[in-house]
Amino acid sequence: MFLRQLTYLIALDQYRHFSRAAEHCGVSQPALSMAIRQLEHELGVPIVRRNRRVLGLTPEGERVLAWARQSVAALDGLRQEADFAHEIAGGTLSIGTIPPAIQVMPLLMESLRAAVPALQIELTVSPNKDILHDLTEQRIQMGLIYLDQVPQDGSFETHPLYSEQYVFVAGSRMELPSRRTVSWADAAGYPLGLLGPAMRTRQIVDECFARAGVKPGVLLQTNALELLYAELFSGRLATILPVAALPDRHDPANPLQIRRLAACPSPRVGLVRLRQPVQTALMSRSWEVATQLVLEDTLTV
Numbered sequence: 084m085f086l087r088q089l090t091y092l093i094a095l096d097q098y099r100h101f102s103r104a105a106e107h108c109g110v111s112q113p114a115l116s117m118a119i120r121q122l123e124h125e126l127g128v129p130i131v132r133r134n135r136r137v138l139g140l141t142p143e144g145e146r147v148l149a150w151a152r153q154s155v156a157a158l159d160g161l162r163q164e165a166d167f168a169h170e171i172a173g174g175t176l177s178i179g180t181i182p183p184a185i186q187v188m189p190l191l192m193e194s195l196r197a198a199v200p201a202l203q204i205e206l207t208v209s210p211n212k213d214i215l216h217d218l219t220e221q222r223i224q225m226g227l228i229y230l231d232q233v234p235q236d237g238s239f240e241t242h243p244l245y246s247e248q249y250v251f252v253a254g255s256r257m258e259l260p261s262r263r264t265v266s267w268a269d270a271a272g273y274p275l276g277l278l279g280p281a282m283r284t285r286q287i288v289d290e291c292f293a294r295a296g297v298k299p300g301v302l303l304q305t306n307a308l309e310l311l312y313a314e315l316f317s318g319r320l321a322t323i324l325p326v327a328a329l330p331d332r333h334d335p336a337n338p339l340q341i342r343r344l345a346a347c348p349s350p351r352v353g354l355v356r357l358r359q360p361v362q363t364a365l366m367s368r369s370w371e372v373a374t375q376l377v378l379e380d381t382l383t384v
Contacts, residue, residue, distance in 0.1 A: 181214065267297060
């Protein structure tokens with residue numbers, strides 16, 4: 084028994100005519116008729132009631148047809164899975180992220196690799212505007228950015244993942260108020276290291292200080308989170324960061340002190356990709372996996 088015999092039987096049931104079924108399958112009428120007779124011979128049952136035209140299927144033929152439909156559908160599904168696996172095997176996904184969301188990336192990459200084990204990921208850390216530019220130029224396929232910065236011209240698809248929560252952070256050696264929440268005026272009184280002025284995170288922090296009517300003592304401005312972390316753990320400087328940007332280092336001898344900030348904005352951070360009429364199988368699967376992440380509860384204190 085061959086797959087083509089099952090395909091011919093399905094076409095014969097659809098068209099109820101040998102010539103039209105044969106034309107649909109791209110074979111001659113005698114070839115199709117012979118294949119059906121061979122199937123009947125192999126199974127040992129009559130399948131088609133015929134004279135000069137097809138009168139229909141016998142009861143046995145109806146059961147064979149149902150089995151044929153299931154078999155062909157299953158094989159089509161197998162082919163689709165094989166095509167998908169072939170397309171994504173060894174595939175590369177380029178992602179851009181803003182610095183304050185860098186700690187989210189291990190969670191995202193873990194989810195993507197669980198779905199696509201052979202996936203290679205290229206990660207760049209850039210400001211919002213650079214990520215949007217790289218998406219437009221198709222240098223990257225996906226971004227993790229502030230969604231309020233995405234143009235509303237229909238060029239991009241977005242998916243929110245979480246709302247940022249800003250916190251005041253200091254090393255264990257710095258004396259802080261015992262209460263869980265501090266004001267922006269309180270924060271301005273400490274020596275601070277902050278992200279650079281071009282970063283959206285810093286702009287939000289500056290706006291909050293301005294609304295509070297205070298000017299902070301900023302002793303370090305940098306786009307390198309590693310340098311900011313080093314100053315933080317040394318106890319020389321405190322900082323203000325989103326929860327998603329906090330270092331994941333846990334040192335019992337030098338724990339971080341974290342305080343909530345009063346009256347703090349909560350900008351939405353999420354995924355963005357270039358809107359295209361057709362997405363690759365890799366991009367479609369990656370987007371499906373990424374948009375299933377639930378982060379809201381894990382990125383608050």
